[in-house]
Amino acid sequence: MSATGRRPAILGGAAAFPDGLPFVRPPVPPLERVTARLAPSYERGMLTNGPLVRELEARTAARLGVAHVVAVSSCTAGLMLAFRALVPSGRVVMPSFTFSASAHAVAWNCLTPRFADCEPDTFQVDLADAAGLLDGAGALLVTHVFGAPARPDEVERLAAGAGIPVIFDAAHGLGAFHCGRAIGGFGDAEVFSLTPTKLVVAGEGGLVATNRDDVAESLRMGRDYGNPGDYDTRFVGLNARLSELHAALALESLAELDDHLVTRRALADHYISALAPIPGVRVQRVDPEDVTTWKDFTVAIDPEAFGTTRDVLVRALRTDGIDTRNYFDPPVHRQQSHAASADRPLPVTERVATEVVSLPLYRSLSPADVDRVVAVVAGVHAEASAVATVAV
Ligand SMILES: *Cc1c(COP(=O)(O)O)cnc(C)c1O
Numbered sequence: 001m002s003a004t005g006r007r008p009a010i011l012g013g014a015a016a017f018p019d020g021l022p023f024v025r026p027p028v029p030p031l032e033r034v035t036a037r038l039a040p041s042y043e044r045g046m047l048t049n050g051p052l053v054r055e056l057e058a059r060t061a062a063r064l065g066v067a068h069v070v071a072v073s074s075c076t077a078g079l080m081l082a083f084r085a086l087v088p089s090g091r092v093v094m095p096s097f098t099f100s101a102s103a104h105a106v107a108w109n110c111l112t113p114r115f116a117d118c119e120p121d122t123f124q125v126d127l128a129d130a131a132g133l134l135d136g137a138g139a140l141l142v143t144h145v146f147g148a149p150a151r152p153d154e155v156e157r158l159a160a161g162a163g164i165p166v167i168f169d170a171a172h173g174l175g176a177f178h179c180g181r182a183i184g185g186f187g188d189a190e191v192f193s194l195t196p197t198k199l200v201v202a203g204e205g206g207l208v209a210t211n212r213d214d215v216a217e218s219l220r221m222g223r224d225y226g227n228p229g230d231y232d233t234r235f236v237g238l239n240a241r242l243s244e245l246h247a248a249l250a251l252e253s254l255a256e257l258d259d260h261l262v263t264r265r266a267l268a269d270h271y272i273s274a275l276a277p278i279p280g281v282r283v284q285r286v287d288p289e290d291v292t293t294w295k296d297f298t299v300a301i302d303p304e305a306f307g308t309t310r311d312v313l314v315r316a317l318r319t320d321g322i323d324t325r326n327y328f329d330p331p332v333h334r335q336q337s338h339a340a341s342a343d344r345p346l347p348v349t350e351r352v353a354t355e356v357v358s359l360p361l362y363r364s365l366s367p368a369d370v371d372r373v374v375a376v377v378a379g380v381h382a383e384a385s386a387v388a389t390v391a392v
Helices: 031-043 051-064 075-086 100-108 127-131 152-162 213-222 244-255 257-275 310-319 336-341 347-355 367-382 384-390
Strands: 068-072 091-095 112-116 139-143 166-169 189-193 206-210 281-283 297-301 356-359
Touching: 031 051, 031 244, 051 068, 051 206, 051 244, 068 075, 068 213, 075 100, 075 166, 075 189, 075 206, 075 213, 091 100, 100 112, 100 139, 100 336, 112 336, 127 152, 139 152, 152 166, 206 213, 244 257, 257 281, 257 297, 257 367, 297 310, 297 347, 310 347, 310 356, 310 367, 310 384, 347 356, 367 384
Parallel strands: 091 112, 091 139, 139 166, 166 189
Antiparallel strands: 068 206, 189 206, 281 297, 297 356
């Protein structure tokens, strides 16, 4: 293995990336295309919730094959409004191995998260564990973790059996497919994010996809304070409108999505084959019937087989100039904001959270960059005990 590894900088080797390799570079389309797209709205003084927002909604609805897409100011706001539309009260069964905003949206609606464990290889919610919590629950929330579909048809069956709605946190999932069906059309609503670290970027923004007319109507009202147009607000909504400026950027970014996905998949495949010979490095498992976006390329480090821990590896990578993220550590039930809902053990989630690290993956990364990142990982494995001694 040391043949393909390079001496880690933490042991005195030359840094693999002396100028640093960032974790993410937002995929921004050319500015002149964005301004050209924006100009007609801008010059009419139409700055929010106008024709560009309508066009973004229509284009994404057609792409996803859903009846409605409602654009909102963020995925978090979209989740908050989806819960407002669908879940009047009760507990929401959901993973802890997700981003904090999934649980925040639940708590902002005065609903209580009930955390289920995750799977060690896919990192998706453990549906058997979730099924055991559904008695008396008000809803099910499932995240498509890192852009890989979370068995959405099984999730739908589980929710239907319990007679409760299901909302997908699809923040990472724009461009993913399960058995040939686009992520976006499952459950009662699926919510995407357009923030700079995601696949399609608006600066800030979100998209809620639903096939339910009543949910779409509630979302449209809800993003506008709960106002259907007569200023007699029907419920306590938000200002969660998407601006025309954000929609112009999102439309140009959306036009690049297919090329972007092809590049990400090629780079992920490159990572997978290059990492394969290194013991103790487990790439997120994606089932053959699924197409993921690889929103994050996340591996789990088994300290026994790899020779040292995730934390030591992360420190060594940083010394080589490589920026990473520990998504999702701490898991939500271990965060101070949701400590009150941490009422049962989640052994797999706790272990996986200590093992995961997301490596750089973005459009402007080259296969040679991937090789260099992997060579550092291989070098850390080859000299694991020496690295562990200095990385304290
Ligand atoms: C980014 C993210 C969100 C929040 O998206 P915003 O658009 O920033 O509100 C929610 N859930 C997951 C899983 C995310 O990664």
